[in-house]
Amino acid sequence: MSRIVVIGNGPAAHRLVERLRALGRTGPIAVLGEEPHPAYNRVLLGSVLAGELPAEAVRLPDVDAEVRLGVTATGIDRDRRIVRTGTGEEIGYDVLVLATGSRPRLPEITGLVPLRTLADCERIEGATGPLAVLGGGVLGVEAARALVARGHEVTLVHSQPHLMERQLDPVGGRLLAHRLGELGIGIRSGNAVAHRSGRLILDSGEEVPARLAIACTGVVPETTLAVRAGLAVRRGVVVDDQLRTSDPRIHAIGDCAEHDGSTPGLIASAWEQADVLADVLCGGNAGYPGTRAVTRLKARGVELVSIGVLDSADAEVVTLSDPARGRYAKLALRDERIAGAVLLGFPAAIASVTQLHDRDLPVPADRLALLLGTPAAVPGELPVEAVICRCNNVTRKSLTAAWQGGARSVAELARATRATTGCGGCADDVASLCAALAERTEHQKEGVA
Template identity: 45%
Template sequence: MPTHSTHPARRIAVIGNGMTGSRFAEEVARRDPAGERVRVSLVGAEDEPAYNRVLLPGVLAGRYSPADIRLPVPETPAVAVRTGTAARSLDTARRRVELDDGTGLDYDELVLATGARAAFPPIPGLAAADGAPEDGVTALRDAADCRRLSALARPGGPVVVLGGGVLGLEAARALAERGMRVSLVESSPWIMRRQIDRPAAGILAELYSRLGVAVHSWRVAARWIPGTGLELDDGRVLPGDALVVTAGVRADTELAAAAGIDVDHGVRVDDTLATSAPRVHAIGDCAQHPGGGSGLVQPGWEQAAVLADLLTGTRPASRYTGARPVTRLKAEGIELTAMGETEADDTAETVTIADPHGGRYAKLSVRDERIAGAVLLGFPDPAAAVAQMFDSRAPVPADRLALLTGRPTPAPEQAGPAPLVCRCNAVSRDDLETAWLDGARTREDIARTTRATTGCGGCTRDVDALLSGWNDARPVPAP
């Protein structure tokens, strides 16, 4: 007969109710729903429930409501959540966190999930002496930023986005959807410099131009002039009622550093997500692991799962060994997936398809019969298969071109798991169909049952298309 422990549940304090902190609490609840092993106390500085900040550009564009991007809250005695409460100080010797409401949390294990905040470049006019944005300037990092930008964005008016990375491009597209006249400024030679090569960036910039966004690459901002616009290093002034700064983030490490924990660009952690302080762990954007992963949804969630395995004792051998990032640009009307090496060296075999007129570009780099890197712009069909092959380090088919342009069928002995629809949560088409057969008929049902669409949001259209086809082909009786 099973026996139950008579020991009291261990106390886990989690600082940060963002995407990774809330995911950790959910992972713990899945492993210990009754709270017999551990009890989680999660505190977050924002007043609102946990939400998917990656989808904020979609809220800005009007494709989602704030309720649409909320993350699941575990309904279990294992987890208690407090919003609107920030950590003020940490005493690792006493194992206690002091909170800004005058209370404190004693812990057996502490999880830092403090995330990162927007970094404002030292450009005149962007921020006041206390770091607060000047008039007309905002980031797009949290829900408050999204509300601020929505208030500034008036249809027909000009707006400038500073930063040509993924968030900047998604924000620019969202603002164009709202009817704004958008200029985007990137100081690197081309947009998405870390994820794609120059030819792909040129085609992407042209696609944005067709959508009404003027892209200014290799230009440095000189100063922001409130009520006028952004002055560039060549003397031009781009008109703007608002300036959206998406020029990078800075890990929130102050709490850890003040407590004497080893900090570099982030809080240093090992493969068990342990910091230099006993019983203190870090996950997500605030954590710095040798294998990378900060700034990305999937690695943060992998870290949350590994740490839940360890702290609940369900998988003591679980380890986080690093990230193999796949980037998806979530911009209406544009399909872009990129992964691995941006510029492969001469040790890699490369296949490239360029169709500037059609707005399409594909590049596949192969080394030792494995994918070293890939860019797929305007090729949505093979993107999932290529990403899964990259993720699993599977051998590449002999016909490289067929892999880029279609869905080559593997030989029986090479057949692997069903292709993933939602990579962030490892949800396959088979998983979705099983959920549908069990009664999940809407996207909300699917998200609740499988977690699909709750990550980067890149699978939302695929999930909607599958549901539409299944519901039409197999009509559901009206309630």
């Protein structure tokens, strides 16, 4: 049987191998990982940084493949179908999969530490004194909150006028900054930063106290190998619906892949692409349709989710702003359905709005009631087919079945269903469902007694 070689050992590569074996693929699979660590879920590094998870908890299960760690792929010979490594070794393939991920986009400032790998995480954990986080996107906000939770003095510096500008409008950004300030994070938005004589100086002239500066300034798809091999590359490695590159023997998935002009950079999209490619390589006819964008901030004390696309000229826009309580919501509706949404400080509404979007269902006539919460927003009362964990497509029904089978804690439910092991954004919902099931079981016992 043909040999599959996967370059990269992150979540996308891991998911691909799992699905290939689950679909009955028995041929040889080799995985080349540049890091010395076994595969782990880098999306959960913020939880490690916050002390909420030990480093070993983000490790992914072993897979049935020849996994080679500490191996750097340096070139691809498409004519001979071989991959060259940093040691000069040549590895043959019949099918090649690029799962090379992305690399940090670093400002030209000396001494910056990215938050991208376990090694980065370990270095940051060992830091003392005040810290600066550069970049106020999702990762930067999560990192700043995690470090404050560990007792650090933290300043979050963002070059744009407001935080998370890709997900929030100015009003939402200001309310988020206010909430983070309440949690002890210093916010400096609308400021560029320079490094002068070992000091971080804003363009306003203010000095930011920092023994260590952490860069959360975005990523770019890792396309170096693809460019050298002469594959079609724009922002990412260009792929079709079957995740094929311009060379039909080479595929690309995850952060490095560009599909239909988009590089989502989400773990959900990486796993969906891995599932599709596994089907294709096993003779199926699956196609990747694109991923519905849902971003849930993983920052203790901040409930924030961004869904779909808000900017649409033909959408009905519903906005609710409650600065006194730190709440803000914006819905973009098209044909009575949710095209996009931002919810800050509305935990009860997040589940309902997400389910309506995922299932393409019409919204209720009373938009305000939807935002202020309904009984269906409680995880324990959602429809049985409601998806709780989007990364692994785990429904309330699956979680309930696992509970009834003896998984009586969040950790046990995670092992049984994989819920919470993706982006981690569903952890609170799984915990809520777990509590609801425990309460329901207790009531049933009392009724019998």
